[in-house]
Amino acid sequence: MQLAEDSKSPNTNRAELLEGAAIANQIKQEVARDVERLMAEREVRPSLAAVRVGDDAASAVYVRNKIRACEEVGIRSEHHALPGTTTAGELMDLISSLNTREDVDGILVQLPLPKEIEEAAIIEAIDPDKDVDGFHPVSVGRLSMGRPTFVPCTPAGIIELLERSAIPIAGENACVVGRSQIVGRPIAQLLLQRDATITISHSRTRNLAAVTSQADLLIVAIGRPGFIGREHIKPGATVIDVGMNKVTDEASVRGLFGAEASKRLEIISKRGYTLVGDVNPAEADEVAGRRTPVPGGVGLLTVAMLMRNTIKAARMRRGLVGSNQQSAISNQPE
Ligand code: NAP
Numbered sequence: 001m002q003l004a005e006d007s008k009s010p011n012t013n014r015a016e017l018l019e020g021a022a023i024a025n026q027i028k029q030e031v032a033r034d035v036e037r038l039m040a041e042r043e044v045r046p047s048l049a050a051v052r053v054g055d056d057a058a059s060a061v062y063v064r065n066k067i068r069a070c071e072e073v074g075i076r077s078e079h080h081a082l083p084g085t086t087t088a089g090e091l092m093d094l095i096s097s098l099n100t101r102e103d104v105d106g107i108l109v110q111l112p113l114p115k116e117i118e119e120a121a122i123i124e125a126i127d128p129d130k131d132v133d134g135f136h137p138v139s140v141g142r143l144s145m146g147r148p149t150f151v152p153c154t155p156a157g158i159i160e161l162l163e164r165s166a167i168p169i170a171g172e173n174a175c176v177v178g179r180s181q182i183v184g185r186p187i188a189q190l191l192l193q194r195d196a197t198i199t200i201s202h203s204r205t206r207n208l209a210a211v212t213s214q215a216d217l218l219i220v221a222i223g224r225p226g227f228i229g230r231e232h233i234k235p236g237a238t239v240i241d242v243g244m245n246k247v248t249d250e251a252s253v254r255g256l257f258g259a260e261a262s263k264r265l266e267i268i269s270k271r272g273y274t275l276v277g278d279v280n281p282a283e284a285d286e287v288a289g290r291r292t293p294v295p296g297g298v299g300l301l302t303v304a305m306l307m308r309n310t311i312k313a314a315r316m317r318r319g320l321v322g323s324n325q326q327s328a329i330s331n332q333p334e
Pocket of ligand 1: 154204208302
């Protein structure tokens with residue numbers, strides 16, 4: 001009881017923040033250099049085709065950010081914004097034509113698609129050599145075999161964040177909360193390849209806190225605002241918060257941000273919502289050794305890794321597998 005009271009006092013142990021911005025910029029600068037090199041060597045500008053169907057506002061923002069990142073690093077981009085009435089057949093036709101076009105290196109289909117279109121079939125239609133999202137079954141299979149492939153961008157970004165921040169992985173107890181195809185499963189594979197001992201937990205896990213509180217490295221991707229609290233976190237652990245949730249109510253914000261809620265409340269009054277992760281930041285600050293903020297953590301790395309996958313596709317398609325290239329395409333520790 002005393003412990004709980006003590007742990008509620010603010011700033012007794014302030015977790016170090018692992019910010020994504022500097023690392024994302026570093027990766028984008030590296031990609032920009034690779035783009036210049038490819039242009040000098042082959043007179044080729046790498047290119048990304050982004051496909052979006054319907055008028056989902058969040059998807060439009062995500063695609064816009066990806067196109068903007070392409071401009072920053074010198075990748076040519078094209079944006080295929082199709083109406084919500086587009087049929088699966090029409091979308092397939094577009095994918096087929098992008099697959100065969102020599103001047104398209106990467107194909108990105110922004111998810112979710114309208115419910116009438118089967119996402120799995122569309123993803124499988126993408127040429128695996130242009131699968132810069134890493135969602136194609138060929139990419140997933142190669143990743144699970146530990147072979148070089150396109151790695152989904154968010155998990156790849158988490159690995160960059162950990163490695164460039166010199167956070168140990170080998171031999172650590174890592175717990176991944178969430179088992180989605182885009183985050184939970186691939187990050188577990190990548191950590192396993194780096195010799196962590198992995199536990200994957202999910203909504204059916206019994207006594208989640210007993211499992212997660214053993215982890216030196218806790219990766220959370222569940223889509224539940226502030227769900228992971230002090231009881232889930234081992235003292236001193238590194239906590240990577242992948243969640244991106246819109247929160248609109250002020251009481252929740254006070255519970256999540258404690259003494260620092262006022263900035264978030266201001267954001268809600270201006271914009272109608274604030275973005276929060278799956279981890280309760282005020283409680284994590286009391287227990288964790290390090291944690292990623294939301295926003296400003298993992299999210300920034302996702303787009304940078306998409307840029308890296310695109311230059312990788314451009315080089316691979318031209319048979320360029322120099323040492324730099326190898327490190328860019330590998331899902332193995334470097
Ligand atoms: P998802 O496909 O909805 O999967 C959620 C996973 O969390 C499922 O495996 C689910 O378990 C598990 N889960 C749900 N409630 C749980 C609970 N109470 N306890 C334990 N596990 C629970 O989600 P996702 O696509 O991986 O996304 C997760 C979060 O990350 C979302 O907030 C999303 O917006 C965010 N995200 C951010 C980025 C980025 O760039 N920063 C990228 C991708 C996703 P079951 O399998 O048992 O249902």
